[in-house]
Amino acid sequence: MKLDILVIAAHPDDAELGCGGTIAKHTKSGLSVGILDLTRGELGTRGTAQTREQEAKDASAILGIQVRENLSLADGFFQNDKVSQLAVVQKIRQYQPDIILANAIRDRHPDHGKGADLAADACFLAGLAKIETKDAAGNLQKAWRPKNVYHYIQSQYIQPDFIIDVTEVWDTKMASIKAYKTQFFSSDSTEPQTFISRPEFINFLEGRASELGNIAGIKYAEGFTTQRYPVVNKLTDLY
Numbered sequence: 001m002k003l004d005i006l007v008i009a010a011h012p013d014d015a016e017l018g019c020g021g022t023i024a025k026h027t028k029s030g031l032s033v034g035i036l037d038l039t040r041g042e043l044g045t046r047g048t049a050q051t052r053e054q055e056a057k058d059a060s061a062i063l064g065i066q067v068r069e070n071l072s073l074a075d076g077f078f079q080n081d082k083v084s085q086l087a088v089v090q091k092i093r094q095y096q097p098d099i100i101l102a103n104a105i106r107d108r109h110p111d112h113g114k115g116a117d118l119a120a121d122a123c124f125l126a127g128l129a130k131i132e133t134k135d136a137a138g139n140l141q142k143a144w145r146p147k148n149v150y151h152y153i154q155s156q157y158i159q160p161d162f163i164i165d166v167t168e169v170w171d172t173k174m175a176s177i178k179a180y181k182t183q184f185f186s187s188d189s190t191e192p193q194t195f196i197s198r199p200e201f202i203n204f205l206e207g208r209a210s211e212l213g214n215i216a217g218i219k220y221a222e223g224f225t226t227q228r229y230p231v232v233n234k235l236t237d238l239y
Contacts, residue, residue, distance in 0.1 A: 001067060004031040006097035006146075008088065010115035011041040011075065012056040013180045017196075017205070018152030019101050020063060020173035021166025021222050027064035028169060034067040035060065036091050038084075038115055039075035046191040047182030059179040062172060067095070076111060080118040088122035090133045093141040100146045104154040105225060108195070112154055120149050120227070150224040153208075155195075160223025163212050167219040170209070177205070 005026060009015040015023065015035045027033050037056065040049040047055075053070070060068045071087050078084055092100075102119035103112040125131055127145025135141055153160060166173060178184060182191065185199040195201070206220075213221035232238060 001034075001095060002032070003034045003066065003095040003097045005033045005099045005101060006092065006095055007033065007035045007101040008038065008103070008115065008119040009035060010038050010103050010109070010111040011044070012037050012052045012070070013041070013059070013177070013183055014103060014112070014115075014154070015101075016059050016063070016173065016176040016180070018104065018154050019164075019222055019224075020059075020176045021169050021209070021220065022101070022152075022164045022224075023063050023065065024169035024172040024176070025164065025166055033063075033065045034069075034095055034097070035065055036088070037068070037070040038073045038078060038088075038118070039111070040070055040072055041075055043075040044183070045194045046189075046197060047180075051182050052180070055180040055182065059176040062176040062179060078111070078114065078118075080114055080121060084118055085122045085125055086131075086133060088118060089126040089131065090135075090141065092122060092126040092146065093133060093144045094135060096144045098147050100149045101224070102149055102151050104156070104158060105151050106156065106158070108155040116151055123149050148226065148228060148230055150226050153223045153225070157208075158223070158225055160212065161225045161229070163216060163221040163223045165213070165216070165218045165220075166209065166222050167213065170220045174202075174205075177202075 007015045042049040103115035105116045106113045129143040209220040
């Protein structure tokens with residue numbers, strides 16, 4: 001299966017929080033989108049790896065994505081090393097995405113910055129023919145390099161290079177986030193409070209999207225950064 005967009009996320013729920021609206025907007029338009037979670041989020045204070053796996057499945061159905069996989073790297077301890085890079089390279093070559101959406105280049109959680117670097121490096125390495133990887137059947141994979149890598153913005157504010165209008169799919173984004181019932185605020189939960197389980201966190205998400213949207217005179221937007229600017233054929237493409 002070839003994907004138009006592959007979202008790479010350090011933890012289950014990173015994709016929904018950072019770019020769930022962008023995912024929903026592109027699946028709604030008919031493009032194929034997948035998510036590759038690097039870890040199972042097993043170090044999270046609330047819930048378990050098993051509950052987060054089911055929540056990720058529920059969120060995926062809401063977003064309408066074509067595929068979701070988990071590399072099961074060590075939460076909190078994975079590194080941007082050869083083993084991890086080759087694991088991501090294998091998936092990039094398998095799905096041959098044109099665009100990669102990856103974690104924020106820096107953030108409150110150290111895994112996010114590591115995930116950003118891992119995704120970007122793997123995208124480059126995936127295009128080198130002399131690096132050999134095999135598919136599930138043991139066949140050598142062809143080299144493949146995505147056209148571009150964009151990083152979604154997470155907890156810490158980063159000035160975006162561009163924004164995506166997600167007003168029309170905002171409810172879908174929020175529904176995908178709330179699918180992670182163990183992670184976010186619930187008056188019925190008896191688990192310890194965390195940074196993202198505070199009731200104010202959902203208000204923060206809406207405020208961030210509203211702030212980014214206000215720049216362009218729209219209601220809600222998600223922001224992205226890039227280290228290599230995309231080519232614009234004509235100025236009217238920027239409307």
